[in-house]
Amino acid sequence: MDALRAEHLEKHYGQGDTLVRALQDVSLRVARGSVVALLGPSGAGKSTLVKALGLVSLPNAGRIWFGDQLVVDNGRLLASVQELRRAHLGFVFQRSNLVPFLTARQNVEIACEIGGTSNPKKRALELLDWLEVGHRASSMPDTLSGGEQQRVAIARALANHPKIVLADEPTAALDKVRGRAVMELFRKVAREQDAAVVVVTHDHRTLDIFDELHEMEDGRLSPTALATVAAH
Amino acid sequence: MNLAYLDVRHRLGRFIGTSLGVALLFAVVLAMAGIYLGLVDDATILVRSVRTNLWVVQQGTRGPFADMSRLDPSIVARVAAMPSVKRARAFTYQVMQREHAGRSLRFALVGLDFPVDRGEALALTHGRPIVQPHGEIIADASLGLAIGDTLHVAREELRVVGLTKQLLASGGDGLIFATVADAQLLAEDTPSDSIRAERERRTERLRQTDLGRAQPALEALTGDPDFRAPALASSPIAAVLVDVEPARADAVMASLAQWPDTSVFTSAEQEQLLLDGVVDKPRKQLALFAVILVVTSSLLIGAVVYMMTLDKTHDIAVLKLMGASPWRLGGLVLQQALAIGVVGYGIAVAIGVQAFPHFPRRVVLTEDTVMGVFALVLTISTVASILGIVHALRVDPARALEG
Ligand SMILES: Nc1ncnc2c1ncn2[C@@H]1O[C@H](COP(=O)(O)OP(=O)(O)OP(=O)(O)O)[C@@H](O)[C@H]1O
Ligand SMILES: [Mg+2]
Numbered sequence: 001m002d003a004l005r006a007e008h009l010e011k012h013y014g015q016g017d018t019l020v021r022a023l024q025d026v027s028l029r030v031a032r033g034s035v036v037a038l039l040g041p042s043g044a045g046k047s048t049l050v051k052a053l054g055l056v057s058l059p060n061a062g063r064i065w066f067g068d069q070l071v072v073d074n075g076r077l078l079a080s081v082q083e084l085r086r087a088h089l090g091f092v093f094q095r096s097n098l099v100p101f102l103t104a105r106q107n108v109e110i111a112c113e114i115g116g117t118s119n120p121k122k123r124a125l126e127l128l129d130w131l132e133v134g135h136r137a138s139s140m141p142d143t144l145s146g147g148e149q150q151r152v153a154i155a156r157a158l159a160n161h162p163k164i165v166l167a168d169e170p171t172a173a174l175d176k177v178r179g180r181a182v183m184e185l186f187r188k189v190a191r192e193q194d195a196a197v198v199v200v201t202h203d204h205r206t207l208d209i210f211d212e213l214h215e216m217e218d219g220r221l222s223p224t225a226l227a228t229v230a231a232h
Numbered sequence: 233m234n235l236a237y238l239d240v241r242h243r244l245g246r247f248i249g250t251s252l253g254v255a256l257l258f259a260v261v262l263a264m265a266g267i268y269l270g271l272v273d274d275a276t277i278l279v280r281s282v283r284t285n286l287w288v289v290q291q292g293t294r295g296p297f298a299d300m301s302r303l304d305p306s307i308v309a310r311v312a313a314m315p316s317v318k319r320a321r322a323f324t325y326q327v328m329q330r331e332h333a334g335r336s337l338r339f340a341l342v343g344l345d346f347p348v349d350r351g352e353a354l355a356l357t358h359g360r361p362i363v364q365p366h367g368e369i370i371a372d373a374s375l376g377l378a379i380g381d382t383l384h385v386a387r388e389e390l391r392v393v394g395l396t397k398q399l400l401a402s403g404g405d406g407l408i409f410a411t412v413a414d415a416q417l418l419a420e421d422t423p424s425d426s427i428r429a430e431r432e433r434r435t436e437r438l439r440q441t442d443l444g445r446a447q448p449a450l451e452a453l454t455g456d457p458d459f460r461a462p463a464l465a466s467s468p469i470a471a472v473l474v475d476v477e478p479a480r481a482d483a484v485m486a487s488l489a490q491w492p493d494t495s496v497f498t499s500a501e502q503e504q505l506l507l508d509g510v511v512d513k514p515r516k517q518l519a520l521f522a523v524i525l526v527v528t529s530s531l532l533i534g535a536v537v538y539m540m541t542l543d544k545t546h547d548i549a550v551l552k553l554m555g556a557s558p559w560r561l562g563g564l565v566l567q568q569a570l571a572i573g574v575v576g577y578g579i580a581v582a583i584g585v586q587a588f589p590h591f592p593r594r595v596v597l598t599e600d601t602v603m604g605v606f607a608l609v610l611t612i613s614t615v616a617s618i619l620g621i622v623h624a625l626r627v628d629p630a631r632a633l634e635g
C-alpha cells in the first residue's frame with residue numbers, strides 16, 4: 001500500500017516573463033517501507049516537490065494522498081496542516097536544524113511532546129539509542145559532530161511514528177563516510193518503521209541504498225533505472 | 233518541556249542583563265508611587281491626628297494650611313455654646329525657622345487649646361502630653377530634638393516633654409505642638425529686621441486709631457516687643473476645631489455656614505484642600521515620570537523580546553514543521569516577556585525595600601502599591617510581547633528547509 005501518493009502536481013513561481021514552472025504534471029507514489037531518491041540538477045524542482053509533499057508550500061494544482069486520506073485537492077488543503085504534520089510527517093533538513101538551546105534528547109522530546117506521545121522522554125531516549133547516539137543525549141547540539149547532529153535530527157523526524165519521512169539533501173554537510181552512514185539509516189527507518197522515505201540527494205555514490213530513483217529535470221519527474229544513473 | 237525557560241537558561245547573561253535594566257526602571261516607578269503616597273500621608277497626617285469633625289476658619293479662606301486664616305479667639309466660645317457641639321478648640325498654625333543649638337531648625341508650629349486639648353490624641357512615641365499651660369512642647373523626632381531639650385525663643389524657654397514620629401507638615405517640616413498661648417508668643421517673635429518693620433506698622437496702625445490720635449505718647453510703647461495694647465490685639469487664632477456628634481455634624485455645619493465671619497469645612501474637605509494645594513503639582517510630575525518610565529520599560533522589554541524572537545526565527549520554523557500550535561509558539565514569547573517583567577520586578581522590590589528607607593523623602597511602600605505595580609508589570613510585559621508574538625506566528629515554516 002502507498003504511504004504517499006501525488007498526482008499531476010503543478011507549481012509555478014512568479015508570472016509573465018519571470019514565470020518559473022517549478023513542477024509540471026508531477027506524479028509520484030511511494031510505498032510503505034521503501035526509500036526513494038530524488039535526483040536532478042540544481043533548479044530542477046526537487047526542493048519544490050519536497051515542500052509540496054510536506055505541505056510547506058502547496059502546489060497550485062494536483063492531489064496528494066497520505067495513506068488513503070486525500071489531503072490536498074487541486075492545490076487546496078483539506079485538513080488542519082498542524083494535525084497532518086503531527087500525525088504523518090517527519091522532516092530531515094540539509095543542515096541538522098537542531099534547536100540550539102535544547103539538548104539532543106530535548107530536541108527529540110519536544111517533537112514527541114508536540115505529537116502527543118504519552119512518555120516523550122522515554123520515547124526520545126529510545127530513538128536516540130536506536131540511532132546509536134544515546135550516549136550524547138544530554139549534549140548541546142553545538143558540541144555534536146555533523147553526523148551525530150544528523151542522527152539526532154533523524155530521531156526527531158521519527159518522533160511521532162510518521163508514515164512519511166522527507167529529507168532534502170540530508171548528507172550535503174557530511175563527508176563521504178558519514179554521509180553514507182546517514183543514508184543507510186534512512187533505509188533502516190524505511191524497513192523497521194515501515195515508513196515511506198523520500199530523500200533528495202546529489203550524492204551518486206550512495207544510490208545503491210535506494211529502492212527507487214526519480215530524476216527531475218525542469219520541473220518534470222521521470223523514473224530512472226538504477227543502472228542509468230549509475231552510468232552517469 | 234518549557235521552551236521559554238530552556239531558551240532563557242541558554243542565554244542567561246542576556247536575560248539577567250535585561251531584567252536588571254528593567255528592575256531599575258521598575259524601582260523608580262515604585263519610588264514614584266511611594267513618594268506620592270508619602271506626600272499624601274505627610275500632607276494629611278496633621279489633619280488626621282488632631283481628630284476633629286469640623287474646621288471653622290476665616291470667612292472666604294480655605295483654612296489654616298492652604299490659606300491664611302485669622303479668626304478672633306472669641307469665636308471659640310461662640311461655637312462651644314452651640315447645641316450638639318461636644319467640644320470647640322482654638323487652633324493655630326505657622327511655619328517658622330529658628331536657630332537651635334547652633335543649627336537652623338525649620339518647623340511648623342501648632343497651637344493646642346490647653347487645657348481642653350493637651351495633645352493626648354497625638355501618637356506619642358516618648359514622653360507625655362502637655363500638662364503646664366506654659367513652657368512645654370511636643371516635637372517630632374525628625375527635628376532631632378530629644379525629651380528634655382530646651383528651645384529658646386522669644387525670651388521663653390520651651391521644654392520638649394513628648395515626641396512623635398513622622399508627624400510632618402505638608403511641606404515636609406517636622407511639627408511642634410505648644411499651647412495656643414505659647415504658639416502665639418512664638419509667632420510674634422520675629423527676627424530683628426522684621427521687628428523694626430512690624431514696629432513701624434504698629435505705630436502706623438496706632439496713629440489711625442482714636443486712641444493713637446488722642447494719646448500720641450502711646451507711640452513710645454509700640455517699641456516694646458512685649459507690648460500688647462488690647463485694641464490692637466493681633467493674636468488671632470487660625471481655626472476652631474469643632475467636635476460634634478457625628479449624626480449632628482451636617483446640622484451644625486449648616487448653621488455655622490450661616491455665620492457671616494466664618495467658613496466651615498469637614499475634616500475630609502480640609503484633607504482634600506491640603507492635597508489639592510500641596511500635592512497636586514508633585515502628583516502630576518510624579519505621574520508624568522511614572523508614565524514615561526512605564527512606556528520606556530514596555531519598549532525595552534518589547535525590543536528585547538522581539539530580538540529574542542527574531543533570533544529564534546529558524547527554530548520557530550522548525551517547530552512549526554513538527555506541528556507546534558500557535559499557542560505553544562505565542563506562549564513561548566509571552567512567557568519570556570513575563571519572565572523578564574516578573575524577575576525584574578522582584579529585583580526592583582528588593583532594591584526598594586533596601587534603598588527607600590535611606591531616601592531623604594519619605595517613601596511609603598504599601599502592600600497595595602507592590603501588588604498594584606505588579607499588575608501593571610504583568611500588563612506591560614503582555615503588551616510588550618505582542619510584536620514578538622506576531623512575528624513568531626508569521627514565520628514561514630518553509631524557512632526551516634532553507635539551508
Ligand atoms: N520562492 C521561490 N520564488 C521564485 N522561484 C523559486 C522559488 N523557489 C524556487 N524557485 C525556482 O523554482 C525552481 C526550482 O527550485 P528548487 O529549489 O525546487 O530546485 P532544486 O532542484 O531544489 O535545486 P537545488 O539542487 O539547487 O537545491 C528554480 O528555478 C528556482 O529558482
Ligand atoms: Mg533544493
